[in-house]
Amino acid sequence: MRKLLALLLIVIAAAAAGAWWWTTQPLPLAAARVEISVPNGASLRTAAHKAVEGGVRTYPELLQWYFRLAAREQTIKPGEYEVTRGMRPADLLDKLVRGDRIVLTVTLVEGWTFKQVRQALARAEHLRPETAGMSNEDVMKALGKPGVAPEGRFFPDTYHYAKNSGDLAVLRQSLQLMDRRLSAAWEARAPDLPLKSADEALILASIVEKETGQHADRPEIAGVFINRLRIGMRLQTDPTVIYGLGDAFDGNLRRSHLTTDTPYNTYTRAGLPPTPIAMPGKASLMAAVQPAQTKSLYFVARGDGSSHFSPSLSEHNRAVNRYQRGGGAAAGSAAEGGGN
Structure with a gap:
């Protein structure tokens, strides 16, 4: 009887040692990287079986046993998980508990x-x-x-x-x-802007975003539009016209488009358009609320991504002739309006 009991204790000790050893080893995988999907409300048993289905090559009962022993009061989170070579059972459980999903x-x-x-x-x-x-x-x-x-x-x-x-x-x-x-940009706005609300600042920022070819020009471009708003001058900016044309725009802005009235045609209507025309980034938001102090009322693209700014129409027309001679409708709209 004593020999049988001793043998039983040896077997139990060997099994415990083997189980402990298993927990310290990397999980065998079907590939270098496998994915497992844990559904909502999954039990530890379900998670263990899903791991094996996904490519973790071990007995689901063994993995379930370890989860139950090690998880204690912690719960696992549903989602898609990545298991890579070298991960141990503890690493997998930690990933499931933390919700470290793909x-x-x-x-x-x-x-x-x-x-x-x-x-x-x-x-x-x-x-x-x-x-x-x-x-x-x-x-x-x-x-x-x-x-x-x-x-x-x-x-x-x-x-x-x-x-x-x-x-x-x-x-x-x-x-x-x-x-x-x-909200942060509007709180940091310069005093005495001709903008009534943060929404108007967002609209202006979207125009600045579409008009800017070079990062450094944003404040100056915003300053041109702010100057025009202050004196009641139409913005005359092509991107708003293009936006108003919608799917009808084929990539070629014509003179007829500039005279075709839409809520977004800033050649035919004064002030800002009714909504933004695009997503502005942080730099354009800040340019709209902290524009450059400038006398310029016009700008035209130089062709290298930067813009030439002018305080008068005569100077602007000379810049258009210099930088956009032969530009067709684009050069014409630049001579008439705020930019191109």
């Missing part, structure tokens, strides 16, 4: 329209298209901004998201970041 990124670019934003989200890898089939109005309502035009309301940046999360979450991040950036 993270992907999508970049929203300065100067994009909301249409381009939606197209980028639709193309993003493993981003669930919650907004597919929704109108722009429905999207804004889902984001808690019913009745707000979406254009320019999202901040251009690179956003991280968990694999198979929804696109509304990315839009919500971008919307909230723009709210914060715009």
